[in-house]
Amino acid sequence: MDREIEEKWRDEWAKSHIFEPSIDDTKPKFFVTVPWPYSNGSLHVGHGRTYTLGDIIARYKRLTGFNVLFPMGFHESGTPILAFSERIRNGDPGTIKLYRNYLMEYENPSDIDGIIESFKNPQNIADYFSRVIVKDFMDLGYSIDWTRKFTSADPFYQEIVKWQFMQLESKGLIKKGKYPILYSINDENAVGEDDIKDGDTDKVTIEEFTGVLFKGDKYYLIAASLRPETLFGVTNLWINSDAQYAMVRYNNMDVVMSADGYTKFSLQHDGIEYIGSVNPEEIIGEKFNVPFQDTPVDVIGADFVDPDNGTGVVYSVPGHSIFDYLYYGRNNIKNSIKKVVEVKSKMSVESLVKKYGLEHNESKLKEATQELYKEEFYNGVLINSGPYSGMNVAAGREAIKNDLISKNMAVIFYETTRKAVTRSGSRVIVAVLKDQWFIDYSPEWLKNKAHEVINSMRFYPELYRKLMMDAIDWLKERPCARKRGIGTRLPFDENWVIESLSDSTIYMLAYTNKKELKNIYDRLHSIPGDILDYVLLGKEIRNRYDDYIMENARSAKKEFDYWYGNDLRITAPPHISNHLAFFIMNHAAIFSGSKLPGGLMISGLVISNGAKISKSKGNVISLLEIINRYSADIYRLFMAAGADISSLLDWNEKDISSVIKRYSYFIGLLDGYSGDNPGDGYIYDWFRSSFYKNLKNYLGYMESMNIRDACISIFYNVMNDLKNVENHGGNINSALKPILADWLKALSPVIPFSCEEYWHRHIDNKTFVSVQPIDTNIESRIDSGIIKSETYLNRVISDIREIIKIIRIKPEKAVITVYGTKQEDFIKGYMANSLEREYKSMIPDYMKNKNRIDPEPVDEYSIISKNKEYIESVLKIEIAVVKSSEILKKNPWPGRPLIEIQ
RNA sequence: GCGGAGAUUGCCGAGCUAGGACAAAGGCGAUGGAUUCAGGGUCCAUUUCCGCAGGGAUUCGUGGGUUCAAAUCCCACUCUCCGCACCA
Numbered sequence: 001m002d003r004e005i006e007e008k009w010r011d012e013w014a015k016s017h018i019f020e021p022s023i024d025d026t027k028p029k030f031f032v033t034v035p036w037p038y039s040n041g042s043l044h045v046g047h048g049r050t051y052t053l054g055d056i057i058a059r060y061k062r063l064t065g066f067n068v069l070f071p072m073g074f075h076e077s078g079t080p081i082l083a084f085s086e087r088i089r090n091g092d093p094g095t096i097k098l099y100r101n102y103l104m105e106y107e108n109p110s111d112i113d114g115i116i117e118s119f120k121n122p123q124n125i126a127d128y129f130s131r132v133i134v135k136d137f138m139d140l141g142y143s144i145d146w147t148r149k150f151t152s153a154d155p156f157y158q159e160i161v162k163w164q165f166m167q168l169e170s171k172g173l174i175k176k177g178k179y180p181i182l183y184s185i186n187d188e189n190a191v192g193e194d195d196i197k198d199g200d201t202d203k204v205t206i207e208e209f210t211g212v213l214f215k216g217d218k219y220y221l222i223a224a225s226l227r228p229e230t231l232f233g234v235t236n237l238w239i240n241s242d243a244q245y246a247m248v249r250y251n252n253m254d255v256v257m258s259a260d261g262y263t264k265f266s267l268q269h270d271g272i273e274y275i276g277s278v279n280p281e282e283i284i285g286e287k288f289n290v291p292f293q294d295t296p297v298d299v300i301g302a303d304f305v306d307p308d309n310g311t312g313v314v315y316s317v318p319g320h321s322i323f324d325y326l327y328y329g330r331n332n333i334k335n336s337i338k339k340v341v342e343v344k345s346k347m348s349v350e351s352l353v354k355k356y357g358l359e360h361n362e363s364k365l366k367e368a369t370q371e372l373y374k375e376e377f378y379n380g381v382l383i384n385s386g387p388y389s390g391m392n393v394a395a396g397r398e399a400i401k402n403d404l405i406s407k408n409m410a411v412i413f414y415e416t417t418r419k420a421v422t423r424s425g426s427r428v429i430v431a432v433l434k435d436q437w438f439i440d441y442s443p444e445w446l447k448n449k450a451h452e453v454i455n456s457m458r459f460y461p462e463l464y465r466k467l468m469m470d471a472i473d474w475l476k477e478r479p480c481a482r483k484r485g486i487g488t489r490l491p492f493d494e495n496w497v498i499e500s501l502s503d504s505t506i507y508m509l510a511y512t513n514k515k516e517l518k519n520i521y522d523r524l525h526s527i528p529g530d531i532l533d534y535v536l537l538g539k540e541i542r543n544r545y546d547d548y549i550m551e552n553a554r555s556a557k558k559e560f561d562y563w564y565g566n567d568l569r570i571t572a573p574p575h576i577s578n579h580l581a582f583f584i585m586n587h588a589a590i591f592s593g594s595k596l597p598g599g600l601m602i603s604g605l606v607i608s609n610g611a612k613i614s615k616s617k618g619n620v621i622s623l624l625e626i627i628n629r630y631s632a633d634i635y636r637l638f639m640a641a642g643a644d645i646s647s648l649l650d651w652n653e654k655d656i657s658s659v660i661k662r663y664s665y666f667i668g669l670l671d672g673y674s675g676d677n678p679g680d681g682y683i684y685d686w687f688r689s690s691f692y693k694n695l696k697n698y699l700g701y702m703e704s705m706n707i708r709d710a711c712i713s714i715f716y717n718v719m720n721d722l723k724n725v726e727n728h729g730g731n732i733n734s735a736l737k738p739i740l741a742d743w744l745k746a747l748s749p750v751i752p753f754s755c756e757e758y759w760h761r762h763i764d765n766k767t768f769v770s771v772q773p774i775d776t777n778i779e780s781r782i783d784s785g786i787i788k789s790e791t792y793l794n795r796v797i798s799d800i801r802e803i804i805k806i807i808r809i810k811p812e813k814a815v816i817t818v819y820g821t822k823q824e825d826f827i828k829g830y831m832a833n834s835l836e837r838e839y840k841s842m843i844p845d846y847m848k849n850k851n852r853i854d855p856e857p858v859d860e861y862s863i864i865s866k867n868k869e870y871i872e873s874v875l876k877i878e879i880a881v882v883k884s885s886e887i888l889k890k891n892p893w894p895g896r897p898l899i900e901i902q
Numbered sequence: 903g904c905g906g907a908g909a910u911u912g913c914c915g916a917g918c919u920a921g922g923a924c925a926a927a928g929g930c931g932a933u934g935g936a937u938u939c940a941g942g943g944u945c946c947a948u949u950u951c952c953g954c955a956g957g958g959a960u961u962c963g964u965g966g967g968u969u970c971a972a973a974u975c976c977c978a979c980u981c982u983c984c985g986c987a988c989c990a
Contacts, residue, residue, distance in 0.1 A: 574985080
């Protein structure tokens with residue numbers, strides 16, 4: 001379909017407001033949502049899948065008589081928009097290039113610099129891209145009610161988020177606690193992936209070390225380790241003799257660690273008092289006690305110790321650390337080596353040193369260490385470890401760690417997985433927030449309720465129900481607020497901004513009554529809690545408000561009561577363990593009954609040309625590019641028919657071109673449609689019946705959200721049928737005439753632009769096919785007898801073909817003998833168990849063919865006779881048909897005629 | 903490791919929840935034919951092997967089992983993919 005035609009209908013639909021529903025008590029309602037896009041960039045092929053499925057379903061539900069609400073908003077919470085804006089302010093070339101690329105598709109080259117300049121204000125980024133996305137969605141023909149659009153940054157919406165958190169708080173679901181985060185020392189602020197240099201390509205995560213305290217004569221040394229289970233194998237401590245060390249007072253102990261370690265430690269623990277620096281030379285040679293053991297160990301200076309990793313003190317376990325083992329060898333350290341972990345495979349430090357020749361060449365050191373670590377962790381058992389002997393490594397590690405901590409012989413110490421700096425160069429370390437706010441998703445009553453919700457929901461496909469259950473079970477406490485980013489401030493602690501996933505869990509409800517709630521907000525500059533309690537929970541309004549407010553509150557409640565209950569939400573698998581889990585949990589916590597989520601559809605991943613969509617692969621194709629290069633309808637058709645909803649969908653040229661081929665055939669068909677008189681006769685009757693059978697299948701498939709099979713039925717199968725009409729010598733226009741209106745209606749959810757155009761051209765130029773209902777009561781229009789006849793005919797043809805293929809003579813004539821009265825009588829008699837004598841000879845032949853005999857025979861003689869010329873033209877041989885009138889050795893049976901080639 | 907999904911004929915991909923007409927849908931590719939046809943488009947046919955009569959043989963990751971009957975159920979094994987959190 002031409003771009004101009006698609007644009008025409010896009011504008012016509014918008015002008016006539018046909019997708020802006022209002023309360024209609026005569027129709028059942030259907031409320032379908034998709035996630036609101038995060039507006040920091042334009043959307044690509046992959047994003048479009050979920051939204052397109054949403055629209056197809058919205059349009060389908062409209063077709064089958066529902067009052068459908070399909071809304072959209074935009075997500076602006078969180079840090080990315082801020083971070084991108086800041087990077088543009090700082091002139092970051094990568095970011096500017098990225099946005100230049102986005103803009104090149106939409107803007108004149110001369111305007112681009114100005115727009116990028118405006119992005120120094122983050123709000124402009126959000127505004128710009130939400131506009132772009134709205135346009136993309138309209139171009140794709142989405143039947144969205146844009147009058148209900150809002151963003152997560154809208155003040156009226158934030159009133160709802162605050163109300164939500166007050167609800168959670170009143171149910172005891174808000175908690176405060178400690179939480180480790182990535183932190184920039186210079187900026188004195190938390191940092192996210194976007195703030196870290198190369199944070200997207202080389203991820204930085206937080207690792208938990210156990211900082212073990214070794215008691216010496218004058219003070220303690222604290223050594224951080226990832227493998228506390230090897231504690232009993234410690235033979236010495238390493239420090240760096242060139243680094244700076246500090247002594248601090250902590251928990252009534254004097255503790256020594258590197259100066260860098262002290263910086264981190266002080267951000268992770270309370271009550272730390274700096275005492276002074278310590279000369280590492282004075283530490284070396286001192287003896288320190290290993291916890292749980294009496295034997296003291298030496299401190300040895302070693303230049304490999306990084307003072308900026310952990311505490312700058314490392315304990316040495318040459319029995320299980322290849323590095324320590326090799327260092328012992330090189331430096332001729334004679335301490336006796338202790339083994340504390342045993343594995344069945346007998347893999348050991350020594351065996352790996354030998355295997356990789358590490359004594360001479362350490363290039364494989366990392367690999368060997370990894371191998372040993374894995375083997376010991378998964379298959380190791382502790383030995384020589386006092387009371388912990390016999391435990392497996394995973395359990396032993398936890399036990400030793402917990403016992404050390406409870407006896408004040410260790411503290412948790414967090415470190416980053418790699419050394420990281422922010423984009424501006426400030427050091428990133430781990431800090432522990434002492435007053436982090438959490439949503440507590442763990443209470444039993446909440447989990448139970450969530451399970452009930454999940455059990456009563458519909459899932460497409462069904463397998464996600466179990467995954468969803470598991471996701472709910474995993475949820476514990478979730479940090480729900482941050483120190484920075486765009487979003488809503490916590491109502492009970494203004495220093496915190498509600499985190500971007502937690503502010504988007506019940507937002508769909510605001511689509512139902514956005515206008516009214518916004519009116520209230522605009523008048524009062526807030527939405528009082530009792531009004532929201534009234535609108536959303538049906539409680540009494542306690543305070544006095546003027547008529548305007550009351551009016552709006554009443555109609556907000558009416559809208560909410562009518563629409564809410566999100567009947568179907570469509571998303572992608574990555575949302576299961578976060579967004580969808582929160583979506584269900586928050587609803588379960590606050591709402592009940594029909595206001596709880598009704599259904600969930602989860603669409604699979606989209607890849608592009610066989611690879612994951614990513615900028616580095618260069619296979620990102622924007623929605624705009626698709627609309628320009630192909631067309632909205634082709635994209636929609638591909639999304640619908642290209643793969644089953646849950647399967648991976650590959651956007652690639654080969655498959656696209658085959659879709660285009662079929663689509664072009666359709667366009668050609670409808671462009672050439674002349675609206676002849678309806679056809680009469682066998683093949684037209686067959687086509688009509690077959691069409692309604694396809695339509696029936698289509699409706700069935702759509703009801704179970706099996707969109708791909710639905711498309712195949714109503715699009716591909718019907719077109720194949722039309723080809724069959726042509727092959728029978730029929731006229732396509734005549735065949736189409738009686739079913740065209742229903743066909744366009746049924747196809748309109750998938751390819752709305754084309755259908756709208758042809759509806760106006762061929763059916764009715766006063767109405768929109770997009771809002772036409774379809775008659776689903778079509779059973780009476782399906783004549784299964786005639787459909788069976790055609791199937792029979794085709795089978796006879798292929799049987800003849802098969803025989804011709806095998807025999808080596810040149811065929812001239814085929815004589816088809818169909819069953820007659822003798823065979824009918826035999827079957828009747830055989831079934832009734834009262835065979836007359838003359839028929840007995842037919843039994844062996846009958847038994848042989850029993851499985852293929854049609855129990856509900858059609859009039860084969862008349863079918864073949866009527867289509868004699870057709871068969872002759874297809875097979876290029878003469879056809880004769882006779883009705884059997886005698887008992888033969890080899891009989892024709894219903895569905896199994898005798899064929900003789902001459 | 904934990905949790906989940908999967909392994910189908912040249913390729914992609916249905917079918918397998920309720921085992922029987924499954925040599926296994928559909929698409930792509932390939933081959934042949936038709937079309938006043940340019941090796942392009944469209945249409946038709948063929949595409950595991952054998953067969954001069956609609957038949958037979960061997961197939962659905964590997965190895966067992968249940969059954970009159972298994973791609974479909976059960977067990978074991980091998981391999982592949984995805985998620986594991988604070989990130990939108």
